[in-house]
Amino acid sequence: MTHRNPEDNALRGAPEPRTLAEACDLVTTPDLDVSADGMFGQYGGAHLPPQLAGPMAEVARAYAEARQDPEFYAEYRRLLRDAVGRPSPLTPLDRLSDELGGARIVLKREDLNHTGAHKINHTIGEALLAKRMGKRSLIAETGAGQHGVALATAAAMVGLDCEIHMGAIDVAKQHPNVVRMRLLGTKVVSVEREGRSLKEAVDSAFEVYAADPEKYLFAIGSVVGPHPFPTMIRDFQSVVGREARAQFQERFGALPSAVVAAVAAGSVMPLQGRINSRLAHLTGDPVLAALCSFAAGLVVMVLVSVLTPRGRRGLARIRPALAAGSVRPWYAVAGVIGGLLVLTQSATIGPLGVAVFTVAVVTGQVVGGMVVDRFGLSPAGVQRLTPRRLTGAALALAAVALVVWPSLGEAGGGPGWALLALLPLLTGLATAGQQVFNARQTTAYGTAIPATLVNFTAGVLFLGVVWGGIALASGHGMPALPHDWRLYLGGPLGCVFIGVGAMVVPRLGVFAATLGLVSGNLLGSLVVDLVAPTDGSTVTTTTVLGTLGALAAVMLASWPARRR
Structure with a gap:
């Protein structure tokens, strides 16, 4: 088998796979490729008594041929569609997601299949294989009865006999499933020996199979059996993953990788800060530098909003959203906050260094994210303030203190320097x-483009008023602006940061989205300070340890809670 890129042809509108082998290529990786003798790396193969080696080799040969046969795969898919009811749906668990906090939880509903479980996926494949091989009957063991019911159903679908061995204790405990199997024409053998449980049922079924392998196909129900059953069960059950990938992308517009996207967006923030700081240095005016950065971002967002279909659709939804009350006019204050952030970048990164600035901002974002999530202010709903989150926030604060500490006694340090670090x-x-x-705007508009446009519009207005007021009070006019276009990339980079954040917060909440955004930010900031330090950059052992401590804090706070 070959490895396919995660964005495979099943999700790109390419033709449907013709064989089961082609279908399984879509979901395998090199680590899961199987050898001709059934080995998955160092695991797998077949350890069999001599009397079963031949029959299992026959099954392996037959399955290797069947999985390449378009007619076999077409019949398998037809039965899954017409008899099982596939594809099974996705069900978002909104209330559970709100209760547990963090990522949105979505179930792939295999319990809605005919017979009530996933087992029907592989038993239909085994039944078709048995019929192809000329077998007259399927045989297997079962414990709770789900595998037995699924195999009995598959046998009835294709016209084969079926024999299920079940421990006597399980026969009594799972009587409804026994009745279902018998109604489907299956012979249920109650195993009375020794412990009268699943272990004895396995032994009993294998003894009957070994005595007449020409009649039976032993339909193993898991990947723990001898070759070729691990490959066979893996292949037949891969329908669950293939459906889920396609359904998730159709429903949510992407695979479930919001945190990965957030980390990628967060990594641009250190570069954005360095560009804005350089522009402030060249103009001698941090407010003007922030205004230029926002203006460049506004130009980009106007073009995106006007020239793209998604942007135009988003613009058309602004007025209805305001009329319906799903968006409030004062949500535009988000742009003012963004202006403050860029202004703070321009004014403080020079004397503080990117790493100190970033860790300070990170701490504020983490604590602020916990607070707004606790009160359910974002579209993601209420998320509990767990001890793990509190510990992560405390560790982030300690990391900031560790970074700041060495500079307090140096030239340029002291109380004034500490107060400057308080600003970010x-x-x-x-x-x-x-x-x-x-996030609220993005939810209402169905896209982050209008929200980002409003951000930059409000930010430009705010910074323009601030700069105009300072210019009037000081009597200074507009200085000459640098001609290097790269100095104005801070705004477009900010578009990426704001836009991605607006998209992931409705799914993850502010706190979890912040963790994703700042994870890339934290690591990128140290690289920027080391590769291109400014005069005020302070990169020492404690700076590195503090930054790593802040990263450990966000990892600790976002670690999934243990399910009981």
Whole structure:
């Protein structure tokens, strides 16, 4: 088998696979490729008594041929569609997601298949294989009875006899399933020996199979059997993953990788900060630098909004959303908060360094995200304030203290330097509110484009008023602006950061989205300070340890809770 890119042809509108082998290529990886003798790396194969080696080799040969046969696969897919009811649906668990916090939980509903479980997926394949091989009957063991009911159903569908061995204790406990199997024409053998449980049922069924392998196909129901059954069950059950991938992309517009996208977006923030800081240095005016950055971002968002179909659809939804009350005019304050963030970047990264600035902002974002999620202010709903989240927030605060500590006694340090470091911390707290407003707009508009456009429009207006007021008070006019176009990329990079954040917050909540965004931010900031340090950059052992501590904090706070 070959490895396919995660964005495979099943999700790109390519033709449907013709054989089961082609279908399984869509979901396998090199680590799961199987050898001719059934080995998955160092595991697998077949350890069999001599009397079963021949019959199992026959099954392996027959299955190798069947999985390449388009007619076999077409009949398998037809039965899954017409008899089982596939594809089984996705069900978002909104209330459970709100209760547990973090990512949105979505179930793939295999319990809605005919017979009530996933087992029908492989028993139909085994029944078709048995019929292809000329076998007269299927035989297997069962415990709770789900595999037995599924195999009995599959045998009835294709016209084969079926024999199920079941421990006497399980026969009594699972009487409804026994009745179902018998109604389907299956012979249910109650095993009375020794423990009268599943172990004895397996032995009993194998003894009957070994005595007459020409009559029976032993339909093993898991991947723990001898070759070729691990491959066979893996292949037949792969329908669940293939359906889920296609359904998730159709329903949510992407595979479930929101946190990965957030990390990628967060990694642009250190570069954005360095560009804005350089522009502030060249103009001698951090407010003007912030205004230029936002203006460049606004130009990009206007073009995206006007020239793309999604952007135009989003613009058309603004007025109805305002009229319906799903968006409030004061949500535009998100752009003011964004302006404050860029202004803080321009004013403080030079003297503080990117790493100190970033860790301070991260701490504010983490704490702010916990607060707004606790009160359910974002579209993701209420998310509990767990001890793990509190511990993560405390660790982030300790990391900031560790980074700041060495600079307090140096030239340029002291109380004034510490107060300067407090500014990005407070700005980070405010960005939690910014993400809430952006997420609410994105939910109402169905796209993040209008929310990002509103952000940059409000930010330009806010920074323009601030800069105009300062210019009037000081009597200074507009200085000459640099001609290097790269100095104005901070705004477009901010579009990526704001847009991705607005998209993932409705799914993850502010706190979890912040963790994804800042994970890339934290690591990228140290790289920027090391590769291209400014005069005020402070990269010491404690800076590195503090940044790693902040990263550990977000990992701790986002670690999934143990399910009981």
